[in-house]
Amino acid sequence: MDYFKNKKILVTGHSGFKGSWLTLWLSLTGASIFGISNNLNKKNIFKNHLQNRVKSFNIDITNFKSFKKTLNHIKPDYIFHLAAQSIVSKSYQNPIDTIYSNSIGTLNLLEILKNYKKECTTVIITSDKCYYNVEKNTGYKESDQLGGDDPYSASKAIAEIIFSSYFKSFLYKNQNLKIASARAGNVIGGNDWTEDRIVPDIIKSIKKNNFLSIRNFNATRPWQHVLEPLDGYIKLAKSLDSKTYINGESFNFGPNVNKNYSVRDVLLHFKKKFPLLKYKTTKDKNKFKEATLLSLNCKKAKNKLNWTSKLNFKETIDYTANWYLEYFNRNENIIEYSIKQIHNYEQS
Numbered sequence: 037m038d039y040f041k042n043k044k045i046l047v048t049g050h051s052g053f054k055g056s057w058l059t060l061w062l063s064l065t066g067a068s069i070f071g072i073s074n075n076l077n078k079k080n081i082f083k084n085h086l087q088n089r090v091k092s093f094n095i096d097i098t099n100f101k102s103f104k105k106t107l108n109h110i111k112p113d114y115i116f117h118l119a120a121q122s123i124v125s126k127s128y129q130n131p132i133d134t135i136y137s138n139s140i141g142t143l144n145l146l147e148i149l150k151n152y153k154k155e156c157t158t159v160i161i162t163s164d165k166c167y168y169n170v171e172k173n174t175g176y177k178e179s180d181q182l183g184g185d186d187p188y189s190a191s192k193a194i195a196e197i198i199f200s201s202y203f204k205s206f207l208y209k210n211q212n213l214k215i216a217s218a219r220a221g222n223v224i225g226g227n228d229w230t231e232d233r234i235v236p237d238i239i240k241s242i243k244k245n246n247f248l249s250i251r252n253f254n255a256t257r258p259w260q261h262v263l264e265p266l267d268g269y270i271k272l273a274k275s276l277d278s279k280t281y282i283n284g285e286s287f288n289f290g291p292n293v294n295k296n297y298s299v300r301d302v303l304l305h306f307k308k309k310f311p312l313l314k315y316k317t318t319k320d321k322n323k324f325k326e327a328t329l330l331s332l333n334c335k336k337a338k339n340k341l342n343w344t345s346k347l348n349f350k351e352t353i354d355y356t357a358n359w360y361l362e363y364f365n366r367n368e369n370i371i372e373y374s375i376k377q378i379h380n381y382e383q384s
Contacts, residue, residue, distance in 0.1 A: 039065070040114070041066035042067065043067045043114060044068045044070065044110060045070065045115075046070045046107065046115045046116070047115075048115070049073055049117075052080075052230075053227065053228045053262065055119075056082045056086065057263065057374075060374060061263075062270075063090065067114075069086075069089060070093070072092075072093045074094065074096045079229040080229070082371065085371045091110075097119050097141035098137060100148075115145070115149075115157070116158075116269060116273070120141065120191075121134045121191075135191045138191035139194040145160070146202040146206075149207065149210070149213055152210065152213060153212065155212045157213075157215070159216060159272050160199055161220070162199075162217055163189075163219060164176070164330060165189040165221055166193045166195070166219055167182060167183075168181040174331075175258075175331040175333030175334070178219070178287065178336055200284075200286075214277065215276070216276055218272055219286060220260070221258065222260065224262065226262075226360060226362075226374065234299060245312065250318065255299050256297060256330065257297075261347050261381075264345050267343070267346075267381070271343045287334075287340075287341065289332075289337055290345065292345055292348075295349075297349050303315055346384045359377065
């Protein structure tokens with residue numbers, strides 16, 4: 037990872053689940069790391085450790101002036117844009133904030149980069165939910181229709197459409213800029229304390245000795261460990277530096293789709309590690325629409341970036357469950373254990 041040594045890297049949303057893992061990983065490369073987050077996540081276990089390794093800015097990326105001033109102060113060589121409202125259920129509770137954050141935040145970044153004078157490589161992270169979901173069995177390709185029946189999916193589709201239109205209208209003219217978007221979703225792993233997500237809900241139910249209520253046991257997702265898409269984002273950034281033909285394109289990062297795994301599969305595998313786990317089905321009081329079948333076609337990432345997922349489903353669950361076992365048993369410093377997981381993944 038000497039590739040990024042002495043470079044300035046900005047991670048937006050660096051205090052979130054994926055953002056903190058990416059920040060931890062990049063902090064091992066010898067780069068100078070900067071982070072932008074709004075209301076820094078107090079539950080993040082990596083926070084105290086990263087304070088000594090990362091220069092953090094607590095700003096709202098929907099505030100154009102603050103965002104521009106901060107970015108121009110940092111003058112990054114690389115940007116990984118992850119800042120977003122990431123929960124589907126919250127998008128129903130507060131659709132305006134979700135759509136505004138996920139689209140205007142991205143728009144502001146693109147507008148700033150339009151006239152950025154320094155060489156910069158940027159990866160804009162959206163979601164697999166940017167695709168208009170028709171419950172098809174084959175994985176969605178980057179060329180498939182964008183859209184969504186729920187506010188969260190719509191917000192991610194909007195971000196992708198804004199990115200594409202800005203690149204074709206303005207950004208391709210900026211010779212200093214290389215940029216692409218990355219689509220992944222249903223990421224699991226340690227240090228996830230997000231509300232209304234399957235793994236944090238499992239952990240909370242075990243701690244409280246409660247039954248975990250499940251809306252849909254049969255819903256399938258492209259489950260992947262957090263390090264998988266992050267590896268893809270890093271490879272994409274490196275590839276943008278040397279492969280001009282991928283500038284302005286979008287890439288999927290997901291697990292192999294030879295088999296779909298359900299929520300029930302996740303629970304059964306977790307129960308092997310946490311025998312006290314109890315769960316039951318429940319009617320969804322919110323009654324919001326949620327896709328039951330979703331997977332990605334990642335051939336483009338394989339062909340153009342030489343990226344493929346490394347972990348099978350069992351390994352994905354083991355990486356995740358073992359992190360929480362380590363955290364609660366405190367057999368080892370959890371930061372050192374997390375770094376060990378990163379090194380193990382790199383060598384796999």
